[in-house]
Amino acid sequence: xxxxxxxxxxxxxxxxxxxxxxxxxxxxxxxxxxxxxxxxxxxxxxxxxxxxxxxxxxxxxxxxxxxxxxxxxxxxxxxxxxxxxxxxxxxxxxxxxxxxxxxxxxxxxxxxxxxxxxxxxxxxxxxxxxxxxxxxxxxxxxxxxxxxxxxxxxxxxxxxxxxxxxxxxxxxxxxxxxxxxxxxxxxxxxxxxxxxxxxxxxxxxxxxxxxxxxxxxxxxxxxxxxxxxxxxxxxxxxxxxxxxxxxxxxxxxxxxxxxxxxxxxxxxxxxxxxxxxxxxxxxxxxxxxxxxxxxxxxxxxxxxxxxxxxxxxxxxxxxxxxxxxxxxxxxxxxxxxxxxxxxxxxxxxxxxxxxxxxxxxxxxxxxxxxxxxxxxxxxxxxxxxxxxxxxxxxxxxxxxxxxxxxxxxxxxxxxxxxxxxxxxxxxxxxxxxxxxxxxxxxxxxxxxxxxxxxxxxxxxxxxxxxxxxxxxxxxxxxxxxxxxxxxxxxxxxxxxxxxxxxxxxxxxxxxxxxxxxxxxxxxxxx
Amino acid sequence: xxxxxxxxxxxxxxxxxxxxxxxxxxxxxxxxxxxxxxxxxxxxxxxxxxxxxxxxxxxxxxxxxxxxxxxxxxxxxxxxxxxxxxxxxxxxxxxxxxxxxxxxxxxxxxxxxxxxxxxxxxxxxxxxxxxxxxxxxxxxxxxxxxxxxxxxxxxxxxxxxxxxxxxxxxxxxxxxxxxxxxxxxxxxxxxxxxxxxxxxxxxxxxxxxxxxxxxxxxxxxxxxxxxxxxxxxxxxxxxxxxxxxxxxxxxxxxxxxxxxxxxxxxxxxxxxxxxxxxxxxxxxxxxxxxxxxxxxxxxxxxxxxx
Numbered sequence: 001x002x003x004x005x006x007x008x009x010x011x012x013x014x015x016x017x018x019x020x021x022x023x024x025x026x027x028x029x030x031x032x033x034x035x036x037x038x039x040x041x042x043x044x045x046x047x048x049x050x051x052x053x054x055x056x057x058x059x060x061x062x063x064x065x066x067x068x069x070x071x072x073x074x075x076x077x078x079x080x081x082x083x084x085x086x087x088x089x090x091x092x093x094x095x096x097x098x099x100x101x102x103x104x105x106x107x108x109x110x111x112x113x114x115x116x117x118x119x120x121x122x123x124x125x126x127x128x129x130x131x132x133x134x135x136x137x138x139x140x141x142x143x144x145x146x147x148x149x150x151x152x153x154x155x156x157x158x159x160x161x162x163x164x165x166x167x168x169x170x171x172x173x174x175x176x177x178x179x180x181x182x183x184x185x186x187x188x189x190x191x192x193x194x195x196x197x198x199x200x201x202x203x204x205x206x207x208x209x210x211x212x213x214x215x216x217x218x219x220x221x222x223x224x225x226x227x228x229x230x231x232x233x234x235x236x237x238x239x240x241x242x243x244x245x246x247x248x249x250x251x252x253x254x255x256x257x258x259x260x261x262x263x264x265x266x267x268x269x270x271x272x273x274x275x276x277x278x279x280x281x282x283x284x285x286x287x288x289x290x291x292x293x294x295x296x297x298x299x300x301x302x303x304x305x306x307x308x309x310x311x312x313x314x315x316x317x318x319x320x321x322x323x324x325x326x327x328x329x330x331x332x333x334x335x336x337x338x339x340x341x342x343x344x345x346x347x348x349x350x351x352x353x354x355x356x357x358x359x360x361x362x363x364x365x366x367x368x369x370x371x372x373x374x375x376x377x378x379x380x381x382x383x384x385x386x387x388x389x390x391x392x393x394x395x396x397x398x399x400x401x402x403x404x405x406x407x408x409x410x411x412x413x414x415x416x417x418x419x420x421x422x423x424x425x426x427x428x429x430x431x432x433x434x435x436x437x438x439x440x441x442x443x444x445x446x447x448x449x450x451x452x453x454x455x456x457x458x459x460x461x462x463x464x465x466x467x468x469x470x471x472x473x474x475x476x477x478x479x480x481x482x483x484x485x486x487x488x489x490x491x492x493x494x495x496x497x498x499x500x501x502x503x504x505x506x507x508x509x510x511x512x513x514x515x516x517x518x519x520x521x522x523x524x525x526x
Numbered sequence: 527x528x529x530x531x532x533x534x535x536x537x538x539x540x541x542x543x544x545x546x547x548x549x550x551x552x553x554x555x556x557x558x559x560x561x562x563x564x565x566x567x568x569x570x571x572x573x574x575x576x577x578x579x580x581x582x583x584x585x586x587x588x589x590x591x592x593x594x595x596x597x598x599x600x601x602x603x604x605x606x607x608x609x610x611x612x613x614x615x616x617x618x619x620x621x622x623x624x625x626x627x628x629x630x631x632x633x634x635x636x637x638x639x640x641x642x643x644x645x646x647x648x649x650x651x652x653x654x655x656x657x658x659x660x661x662x663x664x665x666x667x668x669x670x671x672x673x674x675x676x677x678x679x680x681x682x683x684x685x686x687x688x689x690x691x692x693x694x695x696x697x698x699x700x701x702x703x704x705x706x707x708x709x710x711x712x713x714x715x716x717x718x719x720x721x722x723x724x725x726x727x728x729x730x731x732x733x734x735x736x737x738x739x740x741x742x743x744x745x746x747x748x749x750x751x752x753x754x755x756x757x758x759x760x761x762x763x764x765x766x767x768x769x770x771x772x773x774x775x776x777x778x779x780x781x782x783x784x785x786x787x788x789x790x791x792x793x794x795x796x797x798x799x800x801x802x803x804x805x806x807x808x809x810x811x812x813x814x815x816x817x818x819x820x821x822x823x824x825x826x827x828x829x830x831x832x
Contacts, residue, residue: 041608041609042608042609042610042611049566122580123577123580125565128566128569180609180611196787198692198782224786225674225675225691225777225780228675232691235683237690237691401556401563401793402557402558405558405559
């Protein structure tokens with residue numbers, strides 16, 4: 001089943017030296033130092049699902065199955081699984097595995113982990129991403145069923161999230177909340193030390209059940225300032241930088257001492273439209289905004305190759321992705337955009353801004369600054385492009401917590417908003433249902449545009465309960481077709497996961513989901 | 527004197543009562559729900575409500591406030607919403623880092639700023655005086671970010687003498703302490719200069735010179751000691767500046783201090799962590815100013831604490 005589900009290919013671009021068969025023998029030993037901009041919030045996967053925490057705990061805690069760099073499901077702590085129906089999957093567990101504290105791994109540990117994450121008294125952040133999972137049922141010591149409250153076809157993808165790492169029940173009971181500072185799992189590396197806002201160190205687990213890692217130790221350092229991070233890489237203080245400075249990538253690409261590794265990411269950044277506010281209630285106006293947008297210019301000039309063009313709300317690689325072909329349907333054409341606005345009743349006003357019934361065409365936009373790569377710069381460049389077609393955009397830059405609250409409020413007082421979205425489960429259900437289904441308007445879901453389309457609702461509902469991959473793909477293709485017709489957002493880019501490493505760092509595998517899982521089998525050739 | 531100290535310590539009570547109230551009020555007023563931010567994009571309204579309840583966020587402000595103050599009286603700053611970690615533990619770590627940086631910067635500032643001011647005042651309008659005045663103006667007006675990056679480029683990238691950031695060895699401390707100290711050096715040099723010029727005009731200096739006390743001794747024993755009172759006052763006030771500048775310095779040099787922790791807490795609306803940080807900063811500031819006040823008696827024996 002997994003193979004048929006994961007038929008999608010992801011362009012994982014590996015530069016020279018990474019894919020080539022190792023010319024020299026892999027070396028054991030050494031310390032790898034990695035710099036990144038922010039510290040982890042917590043190392044407990046149930047409560048921390050952002051990358052800075054996940055980068056570390058995914059080497060300590062392992063899920064039953066995981067999404068490989070090719071976006072296919074691979075076994076980890078489960079050796080196999082069987083889909084019983086759309087609300088139950090049976091996993092066969094690996095035998096002879098022990099947690100770092102000596103506790104044996106078995107079905108009880110899986111049940112303990114799921115009970116903890118889905119405890120209604122203390123909802124975990126993972127639970128909010130995982131869909132309607134009910135919990136785990138022990139079948140025998142090495143067999144466990146994961147079940148859902150209602151039919152949920154993407155269940156396997158939810159279990160494959162890194163946040164589903166199995167925790168040592170003995171350690172959790174002993175450590176309580178301190179577990180989040182020093183997690184105990186089954187992974188190839190063990191937790192060693194965490195100095196807040198400075199460094200987190202993991203060391204090799206010599207009793208690992210799988211292939212032993214080469215490195216003795218990995219140190220994750222926090223260097224918030226972009227230039228300082230790149231300088232630390234140049235001086236050799238660190239061996240690798242995550243989230244590098246986009247403006248410096250070209251220089252590092254030219255330098256043979258370094259390798260720039262990248263993978264197609266999953267986050268799509270877009271400007272969304274509020275369909276409940278005039279004149280965005282009119283599809284012609286929405287199309288005009290799209291056709292007046294020179295997305296290529298923004299990508300080339302603002303993002304400087306640090307991201308890939310986006311063509312919809314899903315990134316390629318997500319199950320159910322279908323190209324929306326916005327460039328073909330709505331190519332950049334300012335004259336056509338103006339014509340569409342005139343069709344909708346607007347006339348050029350005295351200062352070049354379109355006017356209808358004496359009212360100038362002014363749209364308000366809300367955006368954070370720095371939440372997503374170049375979010376504010378994109379809004380500014382787009383504002384200038386809109387001016388060309390006679391639309392005045394008023395920018396409101398607010399801090400992310402405030403933007404989040406505004407966009408999530410029952411009523412949105414802005415016409416437009418800059419947001420990003422990751423299909424975290426790598427299944428279209430995760431985006432198409434909460435973002436576009438009629439009943440998912442805030443504060444319930446993320447239908448921030450307030451899109452209402454009963455036909456669309458039926459498609460995503462049907463896709464959620466079907467276990468036939470081809471059928472689901474067809475349903476999602478039709479659903480995306482409707483979004484392309486009705487237009488409620490302008491997608492700009494899909495993130496790239498980029499890391500810069502010194503050329504002696506071998507065997508790093510960038511992963512589409514925030515480079516996760518790529519660090520465990522690195523070795524150093526120096 | 528012990529009464530004076532006691533009075534000053536009692537003045538802490540309204541601060542300790544006021545800071546939590548003020549922060550709770552502002553966090554309640556500004557948009558951004560800690561629980562919603564914690565659970566992120568995928569959470570349902572029901573999950574957010576449950577998390578709010580488990581964090582006591584659904585309780586009225588008065589209840590939250592009283593609970594906090596009761597715990598505070600027992601020396602417990604609570605548990606961070608987002609990290610689940612004891613705020614006491616976190617603060618012990620970050621406060622030490624910031625104190626280390628702040629003390630180093632303060633020592634550096636005094637060691638450089640005061641002598642520069644004295645030299646400058648000794649011969650007003652000489653080339654040395656002009657040089658000091660121009661460079662201190664430079665030191666006051668350069669943004670910390672720019673100075674910090676400049677130092678990193680020169681001393682880490684070009685010369686390779688110092689690590690670009692992080693905390694550990696004394697070498698790690700050099701550049702951040704220098705960067706943080708720079709505006710204070712400039713401030714102290716200018717302050718010392720003008721205070722010295724003032725004092726040097728006094729009669730007792732003329733008397734000292736007249737009775738044949740050697741020049742350096744006049745400067746050090748008679749003039750500087752009297753000029754230091756306004757300088758020390760400014761130094762106490764500068765501590766606040768140092769704590770504020772520390773946020774930027776800590777960011778540029780990846781220094782794991784309290785400034786960055788507070789910024790993180792604000793963005794996460796983690797008001798328990800935020801409160802702890804602000805309380806500790808306020809207490810530090812008040813303690814420094816108490817020390818400054820106590821030091822007056824040393825510089826001017828006429829000052830007593832009744």
